Amino acid sequence: MEENKPYTISIYTENNIGLLNRISAIFQRRHINIESINSSVSEIENISKWTIVVELTEERMKKIIGQIEKQVEVIKAYYHREDEIIYQESCLFKIKSELLFEERQIQNIIKESNSNIVTVNKEFFVLEKSGRTEEIELLHRELEVFGIMQLTRSGRISVSKEEMKISKMLEAFSN
Amino acid sequence: MKEIVTLEKQTDTIVKEKMSGSEAVIKCLLAEGVKTLYGYPGGAIMPVYDQLHQYQDQIHHVLARHEQGAIHAAQGYARISGKVGVVVATSGPGATNLVTGIADAQIDSTPLVCITGQVNSKLLGSDAFQETDIVGISTPVTKWNHQITKASDIPEVLAKAFYIAKSGRPGPVLIDITKDVQFEEFDFSYQKCIQIRSYKPVPVADEEKIQEAAALINSAKKPLIVWGQGVILSEAEAIFKAMVEKSGIPAAWTILGASALPTSHPLNVGMVGMHGNYGPNVLTNECDVLIAIGMRFDDRVTGNLNFYAKQAKVIHFEIDAAEVDKNVKANIPIIGDAKVSLTQLLPYLKEKKHTDWHQRFKDLYTIEYEKVIKNDLHPTKEGLTMGEVIKEINLQSKGNAAIVSDVGQHQMIACRYSDFNITKSNITSGGLGTMGFALPAAIGAKMAAPERDVVAVIGDGGYQMTIQELGTVFQQRIPLKIVVLNNEFLGMVRQWQQLFFDKRYASTEMTNPDFVAIAKGYYIDAKKVTKRSELNSAVKEMMETDGPYFLEVCVEKEGNVFPMVPAGASVSDIRLE
Numbered sequence: 108m109e110e111n112k113p114y115t116i117s118i119y120t121e122n123n124i125g126l127l128n129r130i131s132a133i134f135q136r137r138h139i140n141i142e143s144i145n146s147s148v149s150e151i152e153n154i155s156k157w158t159i160v161v162e163l164t165e166e167r168m169k170k171i172i173g174q175i176e177k178q179v180e181v182i183k184a185y186y187h188r189e190d191e192i193i194y195q196e197s198c199l200f201k202i203k204s205e206l207l208f209e210e211r212q213i214q215n216i217i218k219e220s221n222s223n224i225v226t227v228n229k230e231f232f233v234l235e236k237s238g239r240t241e242e243i244e245l246l247h248r249e250l251e252v253f254g255i256m257q258l259t260r261s262g263r264i265s266v267s268k269e270e271m272k273i274s275k276m277l278e279a280f281s282n
Numbered sequence: 283m284k285e286i287v288t289l290e291k292q293t294d295t296i297v298k299e300k301m302s303g304s305e306a307v308i309k310c311l312l313a314e315g316v317k318t319l320y321g322y323p324g325g326a327i328m329p330v331y332d333q334l335h336q337y338q339d340q341i342h343h344v345l346a347r348h349e350q351g352a353i354h355a356a357q358g359y360a361r362i363s364g365k366v367g368v369v370v371a372t373s374g375p376g377a378t379n380l381v382t383g384i385a386d387a388q389i390d391s392t393p394l395v396c397i398t399g400q401v402n403s404k405l406l407g408s409d410a411f412q413e414t415d416i417v418g419i420s421t422p423v424t425k426w427n428h429q430i431t432k433a434s435d436i437p438e439v440l441a442k443a444f445y446i447a448k449s450g451r452p453g454p455v456l457i458d459i460t461k462d463v464q465f466e467e468f469d470f471s472y473q474k475c476i477q478i479r480s481y482k483p484v485p486v487a488d489e490e491k492i493q494e495a496a497a498l499i500n501s502a503k504k505p506l507i508v509w510g511q512g513v514i515l516s517e518a519e520a521i522f523k524a525m526v527e528k529s530g531i532p533a534a535w536t537i538l539g540a541s542a543l544p545t546s547h548p549l550n551v552g553m554v555g556m557h558g559n560y561g562p563n564v565l566t567n568e569c570d571v572l573i574a575i576g577m578r579f580d581d582r583v584t585g586n587l588n589f590y591a592k593q594a595k596v597i598h599f600e601i602d603a604a605e606v607d608k609n610v611k612a613n614i615p616i617i618g619d620a621k622v623s624l625t626q627l628l629p630y631l632k633e634k635k636h637t638d639w640h641q642r643f644k645d646l647y648t649i650e651y652e653k654v655i656k657n658d659l660h661p662t663k664e665g666l667t668m669g670e671v672i673k674e675i676n677l678q679s680k681g682n683a684a685i686v687s688d689v690g691q692h693q694m695i696a697c698r699y700s701d702f703n704i705t706k707s708n709i710t711s712g713g714l715g716t717m718g719f720a721l722p723a724a725i726g727a728k729m730a731a732p733e734r735d736v737v738a739v740i741g742d743g744g745y746q747m748t749i750q751e752l753g754t755v756f757q758q759r760i761p762l763k764i765v766v767l768n769n770e771f772l773g774m775v776r777q778w779q780q781l782f783f784d785k786r787y788a789s790t791e792m793t794n795p796d797f798v799a800i801a802k803g804y805y806i807d808a809k810k811v812t813k814r815s816e817l818n819s820a821v822k823e824m825m826e827t828d829g830p831y832f833l834e835v836c837v838e839k840e841g842n843v844f845p846m847v848p849a850g851a852s853v854s855d856i857r858l859e
Contacts, residue, residue, distance in 0.1 A: 173604030
């Protein structure tokens with residue numbers, strides 16, 4: 108049996124209501140958990156770009172890409188191995204302000220982790236960290252011992268090292 | 283939805299006219315050539331029905347007795363004609379009652395446009411009376427769906443709906459229209475959709491792959507063709523026949539592929555799959571090249587994939603790229619329209635006979651005939667068999683009838699034994715296995731092809747799932763022939779209980795009503811046959827009757843369908859008894 112591996116999927120689509128339902132149904136129907144999902148604008152006007160992370164065998168991954176591309180409003184879908192993309196995730200930590208002054212260690216953690224303080228007030232401060240999954244996980248573990256009031260982590264966003272020729276495909280349609 | 287205009291290419295402009303959204307819906311249908319549609323009215327779709335009334339001289343609305351009946355009728359209409367079937371329903375339960383038919387059309391690639399009414403756009407999400415999220419519900423079972431909340435979107439969205447439903451691998455599309463939009467006035471103009479930038483319905487096959495495929499076919503010693511509905515959907519029957527005849531390759535069919543090549547054609551070696559013929563199933567695991575055309579290697583066709591045609595090189599002609607390598611790996615995938623690809627392929631093929639290889643099919647047919655077919659078609663025991671009823675229909679129709687079957691034992695028998703001279707003649711629920719499909723589907727089929735004999739062959743179980751559509755047959759005076767093969771059991775489930783559950787017949791025995799009285803209640807001529815001696819004359823009388831006719835045939839209660847590939851077994855381990 109082929110092993111499950113993390114794959115990042117890039118999907119270029121029209122920006123239409125209901126497409127999230129249609130894409131997520133492809134995974135749900137096959138009992139596949141979505142590790143993270145992000146939908147945003149792309150480099151092309153009016154075209155959305157989705158970034159989805161799943162853990163699958165490559166064989167299943169290929170079949171899922173086929174099912175995604177088959178959807179009428181999907182322009183193109185790609186899947187990438189971890190070494191084929193540049194990716195970032197983002198995380199916000201809300202922490203009691205007193206800790207910032209009482210626990211010296213926290214200041215060191217902030218410096219070493221390359222995270223940014225977004226805001227500070229009397230009650231709490233907000234720390235922002237962007238990076239790879241393991242960097243954010245490390246920071247999370249380090250801060251957890253002091254107590255975190257709130258935590259939110261974003262889905263992965265990524266760009267591929269190889270070109271994804273969406274603009275050319277769309278130009279071919281216009282001509 | 284202003285973007286739609288820029289995302290699609292459209293043609294055939296009609297001059298602008300001020301009208302309501304509901305009138306625009308009818309104008310769109312007329313522009314798409316729709317003459318018949320099926321449906322059921324209700325609150326949220328009433329403005330559209332009001333316009334159907336206004337336009338009744340141009341468009342014929344058929345009132346079903348249940349929305350499921352309406353959609354299966356639209357499916358039957360689409361399957362026999364190749365046109366887009368259209369169905370209309372109201373919001374809430376009207377819409378949810380369509381879902382089974384939508385799922386059926388999706389898995390069997392049937393082009394449908396379903397139009398549902400929806401509550402006023404201001405009430406969306408308020409749990410208003412008869413509000414349901416039909417766009418959400420139907421998403422996994424539609425090729426495309428869309429909700430309209432602005433009248434000016436109606437022409438573009440409906441043009442897109444028809445284009446998507448029919449192009450490429452066909453499928454069902456659902457358009458949900460809020461009630462306020464049906465009243466809203468706007469400047470109407472219509473352009474047919476001819477292209478959508480994110481959608482490439484017909485990929486063009488690679489010429490190199492075609493040549494590679496031809497070389498492999500030409501060098502094959504024991505090639506086998508398995509064709510499916512793709513041949514019918516791309517209207518490739520003529521080129522397919524030419525390809526089969528030139529290459530001399532034995533050709534077997536999936537259930538939905540049946541009738542694309544006449545049953546009597548010498549190179550037609552029968553049906554593959556769970557209850558298919560012995561020869562093509564066994565020899566699937568002996569052929570050296572398997573040429574799959576417009577089929578998707580459904581599990582009912584392949585049995586256990588670990589033991590399916592492992593020795594063979596596979597050439598897969600398929601329009602839907604997602605089907606290639608899904609279940610069976612293709613050595614040479616040819617992704618494109620079957621008609622186009624086969625036309626490209628034909629000149630490269632060498633003329634061959636494969637006489638010895640054909641003899642293998644004939645030998646295995648002889649074995650199947652002795653063990654199974656003889657008893658099915660020429661029984662010597664007292665009880666009537668389903669097979670001999672089909673044989674009588676063949677005799678009376680001379681193989682020119684369209685057979686609309688339901689789901690279960692009678693379906694397998696109808697598919698195995700019906701003679702088909704004409705394409706698009708085997709109308710049945712293949713992928714989804716929807717009991718209750720046949721009676722309404724036959725209504726649609728007969729209306730789309732009034733010149734043809736249409737015979738619905740149904741089991742006593744499935745018949746009672748949509749029996750209310752007798753009301754539609756009666757009201758529309760549809761000269762349909764209905765044959766119920768009554769074994770007082772849910773026969774296929776009972777067969778499995780007998781073979782795999784030690785004869786524990788859990789909830790499969792049926793105490794049935796007087797079917798003849800029910801038919802007569804709808805003023806439909808009806809007869810019941812219990813003896814072999816009455817069968818011939820009864821079928822003859824049915825086929826010669828001008829109007830609708832109902833024939834109940836009481837068949838043996840515990841008859842089984844063989845051959846059979848048991849679940850999890852290899853196709854070559856097919857059982858004859």
